[in-house]
Amino acid sequence: MEVIKKVLVIGGGVAGIQAALDIADGGYQVILVEKTPSVGGHMAQYAEVFPTLDCPQCILTPKMVDVGQHSNITLLTYAELQKVSGEVGNFTVEILQKARKVNHKKCTGCGTCWQKCPEKVPSEYDAGIADRAAIYIPFAQAVPAKPVIDTEHCRYIKHLEFVEGETEGKRPPQCRICERLCPAEAIDWEQEAQTITEQVGAIVVATGFDLMPIKRLPEYAEDPDVIDGIQFERMLSPGGPNAGVVRRPSDGKIPGEVVFVSCAGSRDPEHGVPHCSRVCCMYLAKQAMLYKHAVHDSQAHIFYIDTRTTGKGYEEFLQRTMTEGTVYLRGKVSRIYRDGDKLKVMGVDTLSGKQVEVSADLVVLGMAMLPSVGAKDMAARLGIATDEQGFFTESHIKIDPLESTRPGIYLAGTAQGPKDIPDSVAQGSGAASKVLGLFARSEMTPEGLTVG
Amino acid sequence: MSIPEEKRNNDSDKAPGIEGANVPGSIGKLIPVYVMGKRYEVPETLTIMKAMEYAGFKFIRGCGCRGGICGACATVYRKAGDYRLRVGLACQTVVEPNMYLTQIPFYPANRATCDFSELTSNPEEIFKLYPELFRCIACNLCTKACPMDVEVMDYISALKQGNITKAAELSFNCIQCGLCASRCMGELPQYHIAQLARRIYGSKIVPRAEHLSEATAASTGGRYEAYLEALMKMGEEELRKVYQEREMEPEIAAEDWVPNDNRYL
Amino acid sequence: MDLSYYPGCTLKTRALNFEDSAIAAMAVLGVNLIELPRWNCCGTVYSMTDDDLAHHIAPVRNLVRIAEQGSDRVVTLCSFCYNTLKRADLLMRNSPEKRNTINTFMDDEIDYDGQVEVVHLLEVLRDDVGWEAVARKVKTSLEGLKVAPYYGCTLTRPQEIAIDSVESPTVLQGLMQAVGTTVLDFPLATECCGSFEIVSDPDAVIERAYTILGMAQRKGADAIVVSCPLCAHNLGHKQAEIAGKYSDFTGMPIVYFTQLLALAVGVNPEVCRFDLNFGGVEALLRDRGLIPQRV
CATH class of the missing domain: 3.40.50.11810 (Rossmann fold)
Known part of the structure; x- marks a missing residue:
């Protein structure tokens, strides 16, 4: 059988982007599918990345733009894979292009609509600590830089549903401000979702990760000032809701004491997940350092079990964090609760053998890294195996970590397991090379062996 | 002690017991028992106490009423081939072949001292005198050790619950032999604690019989003085006559029977 | 509904207020707490050393008593009694070796294999009575x-x-x-x-x-x-x-x-x-x- 020289890359984070670029540069057609309105993934949310403290948007956006403009890449954002059939060399894939309600051919990305939209929705990109409009681009450097309408929150859509459903009560207003103000007449309420069917020879799965929700650890208090790492990144980020001024969610006060909790949910077979999430030691150290740069006379405490600093320059970075005044306490945190203006963090310092209670203004939890929401469904659709947490299982964990359990479907990035950005990028390229190797053959036997 | 051949009853097909013993001049079938490790041959019809005396032991301690009620002859024994420890009173238990036995004439159990007149019926006072009460882990070895089938663990339990009355009632049959304390994992002196409970019960809890106090008061108050004076003054003849003519309650009398002479009722 | 009730020593000595109020309140809610006729101290502290089975005898004996009396469920008020009885019950259910050892040692009792369910009064109130029923009786x-x-x-x-x-x-x-x-x-x-x-x-x-x-x-x-x-x-x-x-x-x-x-x-x-x-x-x-x- 012929090998179709086209590849589907699922996931537009840094691993998927790298894989797409490498395969495209290798001369083959790539379809890159991303379920959110823009590529970029979690890396685009961070403030500065370790160990270089580079701005992630600055180093990522060139690749994002490449992906958007590469002649060999068809970028489908706001789209999701629905169905896969066939086998290596010859997959049939069905992709749902969700209805944006905005005609991207007409839209110029001027920004008038999202500036004027009256609706406020918690922003996914800002991890819920700031709002966006119902018509929006997720962030300023989005690719494509053209908006989508969130139909669940759009006032006009709700108005239409109300009218059609003949519901009782007060009728929501018609709104349609975006439509009225759009200079390009790009709003298209009639736009429907579309199913796109394609034939591809290989698939790369790079669906990324999500952090474990804080509410899975009820002992850490449901409190607006107990946040996770990504939320803190948005606070630290100069492009964030407060332009890099760290203000705590409850009252906007600048915190003078921040406690970071490592292994929140990780390494915890009883209440969380048994695995180590690999990046938290580093990013919590980085966040403590950035926090102290932002708030000069502040104090940071990090509760840790170990300090896993395995990459190049990582250990040195950690030492710097400690030297710059962050206090490391070796022990776990048993409970966090609010007492008036402060959050009380009850933990232990095993090196001195004493119980410790820290009074914090803000607590950042190093929540466990889990496969992105919906990974297990994706695995079912693709017909590949996952482990108990939902990370996709590789063909052999040591010697073949990028091939899934189904020939022709490859893995890259945190979808395969927790890892940092350099490893995700490396795996993106690695998966690409597997695909390029596959495509170097022209024919395959029914068993999936390549010939010629 | 050696038994002459003609006096031995060697008919093993005869049932043990009285038959053999009633044969004149015979002492019945002999069986081996081990007293403190040494083997003796003793008649099978004897109690442990009698068998030990038969074997030549003379009791100067550990022998009391011989009637099963004083608790002095507490004995611990095993039967051959069985790991189980058994207990019994030497004066009541008949020997069996290959019994391994020893006596426990005295067990050094803790006995608290107190001024009894200062005690009340508050169980906290027992707890203070015997704090080891709370070391009981309900293993029930004490109950198993009791030769009088007293529910030892249950009365200890009742005391822990502050119920002195129940403890007194349950421990009624205790003969203070000490076997319970000898087996106790928590080192409680059960029988001493129970005795204290019974004393408190009798002295501070049980209601006084009012009619007894009244009758005693009447008596010491001189109710019968005149009659006794009169009797003392009588001569032998008159006394005899009065005695023979006295009124006695018939053996089978109605419940409401009263004597004719009711002066001293 | 009738429920076998295990008081525990403290409820009979220092916590009469706990017991008296419980029995009276539950009666209003239609639950009769019937004290076990024969019970002993629960032992209070569950012994966690692996080879110390003697300290499980006290709670297991109570479970035997409950089973003997034909009950398959017992409710307790004192949290410590609940904890000890429940853990002893779990030990007997989950560890065949220890169950065997304890049953053999307590040869004067029937065998216990986990026939009794131990519950705390709060569970009974939540699951058997229900908050709505409680609220109605206020x-x-x-x-x-x-x-x-x-x-x-x-x-x-x-x-x-x-x-x-x-x-x-x-x-x-x-x-x-x-x-x-x-x-x-x-x-x-x-x-x-x-x-x-x-x-x-x-x-x-x-x-x-x-x-x-x-x-x-x-x-x-x-x-x-x-x-x-x-x-x-x-x-x-x-x-x-x-x-x-x-x-x-x-x-x-x-x-x-x-x-x-x-x-x-x-x-x-x-x-x-x-x-x-x-x-x-x-x-x-x-x-x-x-x-x-x-x-």
């Missing part, structure tokens, strides 16, 4: 009474025997809401009161108690609701000392959940034995007009 309004629910450790730890979520249980809150009190958010609800350290290190207990009592005071609680006589003792007994050491502590009434339940469903306050409580409970309730003034 005669005396406890509205305006602000309570801090306090579980102590033994009801939710270890997790195999927990009656509710280990970190954030809500069963006590559910009951207190059903009887009409205002339940405060109390983050230290499952923090240990100091437990047996009251014997060997009372100063440690004073510190723990102050932390818990102080938090309740800052949250504006009128009383702390407890389920364990040891917690009641540790939180209540040393209040004078705590007030002497920490001037910001002004006292905190400690009340059993069954007492508030009984009061709410119309049981005579005399039965609830508020006179046996620590911390000024009688004064508080009199103040709110919930129990009559002293003549």
Whole structure:
């Protein structure tokens, strides 16, 4: 059988982007599918990345733009894979292009609509600590830089549903401000979702990760000032809701004491997940350092079990964090609760053998890294195996970590397991090379062996 | 002690017991028992106490009423081939072949001292005198050790619950032999604690019989003085006559029977 | 409905208020707590050393008693008794070797293989009676009474025997809401009161108690609701000392959940034995007009 020289890359984070670029540069057609309105993934949310403290948007956006403009890449954002059939060399894939309600051919990305939209929705990109409009681009450097309408929150859509459903009560207003103000007449309420069917020879799965929700650890208090790492990144980020001024969610006060909790949910077979999430030691150290740069006379405490600093320059970075005044306490945190203006963090310092209670203004939890929401469904659709947490299982964990359990479907990035950005990028390229190797053959036997 | 051949009853097909013993001049079938490790041959019809005396032991301690009620002859024994420890009173238990036995004439159990007149019926006072009460882990070895089938663990339990009355009632049959304390994992002196409970019960809890106090008061108050004076003054003849003519309650009398002479009722 | 009831030693000596109020309240709710005719001390502390089976004999013997009496379910009030009996039951169910050893040792009893289900009264109230049924029986309004629910450790730890979520249980809150009190958010609800350290290190207990009592005071609680006589003792007994050491502590009434339940469903306050409580409970309730003034 012929090998179709086209590849589907699922996931537009840094691993998927790298894989797409490498395969495209290798001369083959790539379809890159991303379920959110823009590529970029979690890396685009961070403030500065370790160990270089580079701005992630600055180093990522060139690749994002490449992906958007590469002649060999068809970028489908706001789209999701629905169905896969066939086998290596010859997959049939069905992709749902969700209805944006905005005609991207007409839209110029001027920004008038999202500036004027009256609706406020918690922003996914800002991890819920700031709002966006119902018509929006997720962030300023989005690719494509053209908006989508969130139909669940759009006032006009709700108005239409109300009218059609003949519901009782007060009728929501018609709104349609975006439509009225759009200079390009790009709003298209009639736009429907579309199913796109394609034939591809290989698939790369790079669906990324999500952090474990804080509410899975009820002992850490449901409190607006107990946040996770990504939320803190948005606070630290100069492009964030407060332009890099760290203000705590409850009252906007600048915190003078921040406690970071490592292994929140990780390494915890009883209440969380048994695995180590690999990046938290580093990013919590980085966040403590950035926090102290932002708030000069502040104090940071990090509760840790170990300090896993395995990459190049990582250990040195950690030492710097400690030297710059962050206090490391070796022990776990048993409970966090609010007492008036402060959050009380009850933990232990095993090196001195004493119980410790820290009074914090803000607590950042190093929540466990889990496969992105919906990974297990994706695995079912693709017909590949996952482990108990939902990370996709590789063909052999040591010697073949990028091939899934189904020939022709490859893995890259945190979808395969927790890892940092350099490893995700490396795996993106690695998966690409597997695909390029596959495509170097022209024919395959029914068993999936390549010939010629 | 050696038994002459003609006096031995060697008919093993005869049932043990009285038959053999009633044969004149015979002492019945002999069986081996081990007293403190040494083997003796003793008649099978004897109690442990009698068998030990038969074997030549003379009791100067550990022998009391011989009637099963004083608790002095507490004995611990095993039967051959069985790991189980058994207990019994030497004066009541008949020997069996290959019994391994020893006596426990005295067990050094803790006995608290107190001024009894200062005690009340508050169980906290027992707890203070015997704090080891709370070391009981309900293993029930004490109950198993009791030769009088007293529910030892249950009365200890009742005391822990502050119920002195129940403890007194349950421990009624205790003969203070000490076997319970000898087996106790928590080192409680059960029988001493129970005795204290019974004393408190009798002295501070049980209601006084009012009619007894009244009758005693009447008596010491001189109710019968005149009659006794009169009797003392009588001569032998008159006394005899009065005695023979006295009124006695018939053996089978109605419940409401009263004597004719009711002066001293 | 009839339920076999295991009191435990403390309920018969120091916590009569806990027991009397419970029996009376449950009777109003249609549940008869029938005390087991024969029972012994539960042993209180579950022995965790692997080779110490002797300390499991006491609780297992009680389970045998319950099975002998034809019951397959027993309810207990004291949290420690619940913890010990339940863990002993689990040991017998899960470990064939230990079960065998213990059954063989207790050759004077029937074998125990886990025939009995051990429950705590809060579970019965939540699962068998239900909050709605409790609310329907409320005669005396406890509205305006602000309570801090306090579980102590033994009801939710270890997790195999927990009656509710280990970190954030809500069963006590559910009951207190059903009887009409205002339940405060109390983050230290499952923090240990100091437990047996009251014997060997009372100063440690004073510190723990102050932390818990102080938090309740800052949250504006009128009383702390407890389920364990040891917690009641540790939180209540040393209040004078705590007030002497920490001037910001002004006292905190400690009340059993069954007492508030009984009061709410119309049981005579005399039965609830508020006179046996620590911390000024009688004064508080009199103040709110919930129990009559002293003549």
